[in-house]
Amino acid sequence: MVPQGPFDLETEAERFGGWPRLGDGIVMPFPVEGWNGSAAVVMRQRESTILGEVYGTGDEAERAWRQALATVSLDIDGNGFVEIGRRDAVIGRLQSAYRNLRPVLFHSPYEAACAFVIGHRIGPFFAQGILMRGAGLVDAITDDDLTPRAIQLLYGLTDPPDRAAVHQRAEVWRPYRMWAAVLLNVWVRSQPREVVGGRRLRSRPK
Numbered sequence: 001m002v003p004q005g006p007f008d009l010e011t012e013a014e015r016f017g018g019w020p021r022l023g024d025g026i027v028m029p030f031p032v033e034g035w036n037g038s039a040a041v042v043m044r045q046r047e048s049t050i051l052g053e054v055y056g057t058g059d060e061a062e063r064a065w066r067q068a069l070a071t072v073s074l075d076i077d078g079n080g081f082v083e084i085g086r087r088d089a090v091i092g093r094l095q096s097a098y099r100n101l102r103p104v105l106f107h108s109p110y111e112a113a114c115a116f117v118i119g120h121r122i123g124p125f126f127a128q129g130i131l132m133r134g135a136g137l138v139d140a141i142t143d144d145d146l147t148p149r150a151i152q153l154l155y156g157l158t159d160p161p162d163r164a165a166v167h168q169r170a171e172v173w174r175p176y177r178m179w180a181a182v183l184l185n186v187w188v189r190s191q192p193r194e195v196v197g198g199r200r201l202r203s204r205p206k
Helices: 009-017 058-071 079-087 089-097 109-122 124-134 146-154 163-173 177-189
Strands: 025-031 038-046 049-055
Touching: 009 025, 009 038, 025 058, 038 058, 049 058, 079 089, 079 163, 079 177, 089 177, 146 163, 146 177, 163 177
Parallel strands: none
Antiparallel strands: 025 038, 038 049
16 A cells, blocks of 8 residues: 555654564554454555555455554545644654654554553553554544643743643644644653653552
8 A cells, every 4th residue: 555645664663663573574463353363464665655464364354454554543644744744843843853653553442451451550641642552543632741741842831831721732733633742752752851850640549
């Protein structure tokens, strides 16, 4: 398939994936939606074309391929995201720095649910991260603590914006608000701890 809008598979794998490699391809193993079986999808990029090989699914290869494409947000037309970068210079710089990075999602809702159950005691940021990578939302804003901090630093604000101010700032990112927020989070996570500052974590249950 040919992606709609800029896309770089190596950048996706470097920033998010953690997938095993097979030559110049990445290998995505996951249960196929519907629980009828599992698949391993080998994905490669040849210039502007994405190539895939699907193993282990019998007659469900097409479903597994669509699921793999959705994992790297290739089921979304990303052409409009480029326009967001033209409207907002900060997002434009991040798009350039991260090669128009798209969110990488969990391979299936089941994987996202398992991650939430295992990690729910870590605190509220983890839950927001699950929303970012689990639900596949393109135009939404999470209530996390890193997005306001990233906005403060990148836009030169004195203090982190409150939730209302974050939503106001994000209006210019429609209809790709989540994609823009992911770029902000990737950037702020790359900064030294003293720059990011402390994070608010929910107290663990007794």
